[in-house]
Amino acid sequence: MLELLRGRRSGSAGDPVTHVERVPARPGAAGSWPDWAPAELRAAYAERGVVAPWRHQLTAAEFGYAGQHVVIATGTASGKSLAYQLPVLARLLADPRATALYLAPTKALAADQLRAVADLDLPGVRPASYDGDTPQAEREWIRRHARFVLTNPDMLHHGILPGHARWATFLRRLAFVVVDECHTYRGVFGSHVAHVLRRLRRQTARYAGAGSDRAGPVFLLASATSGDPAAAAERLTGLPVRAVDQDDAPRGPVTFALWEPPLLPPAGDGHADAEPVRRSALRETADLLGDAVAAGTRTLAFVRSRRGAEVVASTARRALDEAVPGLGSRVAAYRAGYLREDRRALERALLDGDLLGLASTNALELGVDLVGLDAVLICGYPGTRASLWQQAGRAGRSGGEALAVLVARDDPLDSYLVHHPEALFGRPVEATVLDPSNPYVLGPQLCCAAAEAPLTTADLALFGPGAKEAVTALVAKGALRQRPTGWYWRPAGRPEVDLRGTGGSPICVVESATGRLLGTVDPASAHFLVHPGAVHLHQGVSYVVDDLDLDEGCALVHAEEPDWSTHPRDVTSLSVAAVRSYLDAGPVGMFLGEVDVTSQVVSYQRRRLASGEVLDTRPLDLPTRELRTVAVWFTVSESALGAAGVEVTDVPGALHAAEHAAIGLLPLVATCDRWDIGGISTAAHPDTGAPSVFVYDGHPGGAGFAERAYRAAGAWLRATRDTIAECGCEAGCPSCVQSPKCGNGNHPLAKSAAVKVLEVVLGNLPADSG
Numbered sequence: 001m002l003e004l005l006r007g008r009r010s011g012s013a014g015d016p017v018t019h020v021e022r023v024p025a026r027p028g029a030a031g032s033w034p035d036w037a038p039a040e041l042r043a044a045y046a047e048r049g050v051v052a053p054w055r056h057q058l059t060a061a062e063f064g065y066a067g068q069h070v071v072i073a074t075g076t077a078s079g080k081s082l083a084y085q086l087p088v089l090a091r092l093l094a095d096p097r098a099t100a101l102y103l104a105p106t107k108a109l110a111a112d113q114l115r116a117v118a119d120l121d122l123p124g125v126r127p128a129s130y131d132g133d134t135p136q137a138e139r140e141w142i143r144r145h146a147r148f149v150l151t152n153p154d155m156l157h158h159g160i161l162p163g164h165a166r167w168a169t170f171l172r173r174l175a176f177v178v179v180d181e182c183h184t185y186r187g188v189f190g191s192h193v194a195h196v197l198r199r200l201r202r203q204t205a206r207y208a209g210a211g212s213d214r215a216g217p218v219f220l221l222a223s224a225t226s227g228d229p230a231a232a233a234e235r236l237t238g239l240p241v242r243a244v245d246q247d248d249a250p251r252g253p254v255t256f257a258l259w260e261p262p263l264l265p266p267a268g269d270g271h272a273d274a275e276p277v278r279r280s281a282l283r284e285t286a287d288l289l290g291d292a293v294a295a296g297t298r299t300l301a302f303v304r305s306r307r308g309a310e311v312v313a314s315t316a317r318r319a320l321d322e323a324v325p326g327l328g329s330r331v332a333a334y335r336a337g338y339l340r341e342d343r344r345a346l347e348r349a350l351l352d353g354d355l356l357g358l359a360s361t362n363a364l365e366l367g368v369d370l371v372g373l374d375a376v377l378i379c380g381y382p383g384t385r386a387s388l389w390q391q392a393g394r395a396g397r398s399g400g401e402a403l404a405v406l407v408a409r410d411d412p413l414d415s416y417l418v419h420h421p422e423a424l425f426g427r428p429v430e431a432t433v434l435d436p437s438n439p440y441v442l443g444p445q446l447c448c449a450a451a452e453a454p455l456t457t458a459d460l461a462l463f464g465p466g467a468k469e470a471v472t473a474l475v476a477k478g479a480l481r482q483r484p485t486g487w488y489w490r491p492a493g494r495p496e497v498d499l500r501g502t503g504g505s506p507i508c509v510v511e512s513a514t515g516r517l518l519g520t521v522d523p524a525s526a527h528f529l530v531h532p533g534a535v536h537l538h539q540g541v542s543y544v545v546d547d548l549d550l551d552e553g554c555a556l557v558h559a560e561e562p563d564w565s566t567h568p569r570d571v572t573s574l575s576v577a578a579v580r581s582y583l584d585a586g587p588v589g590m591f592l593g594e595v596d597v598t599s600q601v602v603s604y605q606r607r608r609l610a611s612g613e614v615l616d617t618r619p620l621d622l623p624t625r626e627l628r629t630v631a632v633w634f635t636v637s638e639s640a641l642g643a644a645g646v647e648v649t650d651v652p653g654a655l656h657a658a659e660h661a662a663i664g665l666l667p668l669v670a671t672c673d674r675w676d677i678g679g680i681s682t683a684a685h686p687d688t689g690a691p692s693v694f695v696y697d698g699h700p701g702g703a704g705f706a707e708r709a710y711r712a713a714g715a716w717l718r719a720t721r722d723t724i725a726e727c728g729c730e731a732g733c734p735s736c737v738q739s740p741k742c743g744n745g746n747h748p749l750a751k752s753a754a755v756k757v758l759e760v761v762l763g764n765l766p767a768d769s770g
Contacts, residue, residue: 028248057072064176075393076394100174100178101151227429256405278734306537379407380408545557588761636690665720669715669719732749
């Protein structure tokens with residue numbers, strides 16, 4: 001299949017494949033059913049073709065059934081589900097009073113697991129899904145009768161824990177908590193989920209009663225392959241956790257190709273000094289998806305953004321319909337924000353084979369069982385090696401030969417990776433980064449806990465370091481009232497806490513003429529995605545935003561097919577609030593600290609679709625946003641820059657270019673996405689008195705990314721320098737120093753001077769600085 005795609009896309013532009021990694025097939029190592037597995041459970045699995053568990057499944061299940069908290073961290077399609085289903089279902093069959101709770105990061109995954117458990121048809125288990133889509137009429141039955149409840153952290157946070165009295169019987173009998181795809185709980189979201197799990201542990205202990213000899217529910221966690229899964233699981237749950245990371249499942253051979261779209265001739269009037277532009281990764285992925293579908297290959301394309309998934313699907317459909325009328329109907333887009341019935345219909349169509357190609361956001365990265373896929377296209381590096389292998393593992397899930405293709409975007413990180421395959425292959429995947437002690441997470445979560453039941457001194461240890469200080473601050477603010485029996489929530493309503501850091505309730509996208517709800521966008525993205533005048537894509541149909549009402553949470557749109565796209569621009573200012581750590585390296589300083597960031601989306605560009613030509617820039621009147629977060633930054637003395645040959649006039653452009661590339665390369669050393677972080681650079685920052693480059697976490701209180709960058713500063717900045725220096729462009733391009741999110745329109749930039757700046761920094765940092 002790779003040679004077919006390669007042949008269709010090669011030509012005068014040369015071979016787009018920069019590296020091919022071939023992962024050989026691996027035989028499986030089977031175990032035997034444990035004595036405690038009931039005969040009806042074994043028979044149910046046998047009917048589904050599971051003759052015996054693999055050894056890693058058995059090891060994890062044995063730990064869990066014995067009452068030990070365990071995380072199984074193995075590859076995609078390695079059968080992690082059986083590892084936690086086995087002890088849970090065995091206990092539910094053996095003890096008719098026991099209950100179990102399953103948590104998934106997405107509704108689609110919970111629905112898939114519900115189907116898998118229901119298909120076993122075990123007597124008395126009574127599995128049920130409880131999420132925002134569950135009809136009100138069914139919820140009371142689930143609370144009273146379901147014994148295996150499948151939900152997500154958001155519903156646990158917003159629905160189950162606040163109404164814990166109605167769940168008293170279920171919580172009192174809770175034997176197991178399954179946390180599936182736990183590697184996704186990182187950054188601010190992961191830190192919030194860590195406290196939601198602590199709140200759950202608190203309520204189960206309360207309902208077990210004083211003096212109970214119950215140790216609380218056993219936590220069974222499942223993760224993609226990750227660095228130090230036990231430590232990450234312990235941070236998430238607050239409990240000691242055993243890790244099982246030896247994968248004994250069989251695996252078919254995998255061909256993994258790195259694919260760099262070709263350079264196109266310069267646009268415009270053909271001046272000799274015009275920089276060539278690289279073909280869009282979206283367009284390249286759409287063409288590859290079309291070629292694969294035309295060849296009858298069942299293919300899933302992962303795309304970074306909702307808009308990108310729509311573009312890839314609609315472009316592939318058009319091309320297929322031109323070649324074979326009607327064939328385009330076998331390609332669709334899938335993303336969050338679709339209505340429930342639309343998502344379920346797409347999942348069924350892919351499973352049934354009605355669809356041959358699907359362009360999806362990472363909503364389908366997780367363990368939804370998509371059997372029989374032949375190939376996966378990954379449009380742009382997904383931010384971590386863990387996610388890369390998770391997405392690639394969606395191909396060949398039935399054990400056959402698989403193809404995975406990483407299509408590089410025109411940005412520094414992707415350019416670095418396709419030319420440095422050693423950074424992807426043969427290296428351990430990253431550890432999950434989360435920080436439950438983040439005061440911007442800890443404080444609100446303590447408020448939620450106090451609203452559920454008064455906090456006691458004994459509770460504070462459960463919530464970890466900083467809890468006592470946070471409670472004292474909440475009392476001073478008037479959020480909590482201290483009494484001899486504990487700390488009480490004072491306001492009348494419940495605390496409004498958003499686990500995912502999206503800034504509150506979703507913004508509804510509504511068609512003006514009909515009032516039809518098209519979907520939703522999260523509030524944090526609304527200023528960028530649905531500002532007035534924005535082009536918004538939904539299921540391949542183009543809409544233009546008429547109005548954005550942030551107070552009402554509604555964006556009104558009308559259908560239109562303009563020949564231009566929209567690109568928002570923002571302005572940002574930053575001030576240093578406190579320095580946490582400082583490395584003095586002579587003319588260079590490396591800092592970690594707290595900063596205040598103020599940003600505002602002020603305008604948007606309209607660019608012609610065919611050529612990318614900027615048609616105009618239109619102003620916007622949107623409110624400013626303020627953020628107290630954590631940043632890493634370095635300063636360089638003016639004299640050191642002068643000695644390195646950086647002209648005074650080039651300093652702003654050099655720092656700006658270094659900032660862009662450093663943001664682009666940070667995901668190499670931290671489990672983040674470039675959209676999780678921001679940056680600012682200046683030739684003379686008022687708080688440092690020197691040329692400075694700041695990179696900050698884009699979440700209140702920080703998400704742990706800046707801290708990781710500070711600890712790995714040497715490796716991070718070396719990769720940044722190498723990416724800029726090795727890029728073949730003359731003055732800078734998206735592959736090295738231009739940024740798609742720059743509020744200044746990528747001006748000024750000084751590419752060669754940026755390399756000199758980074759040489760100065762690296763030349764003065766200690767050799768052991770990452």
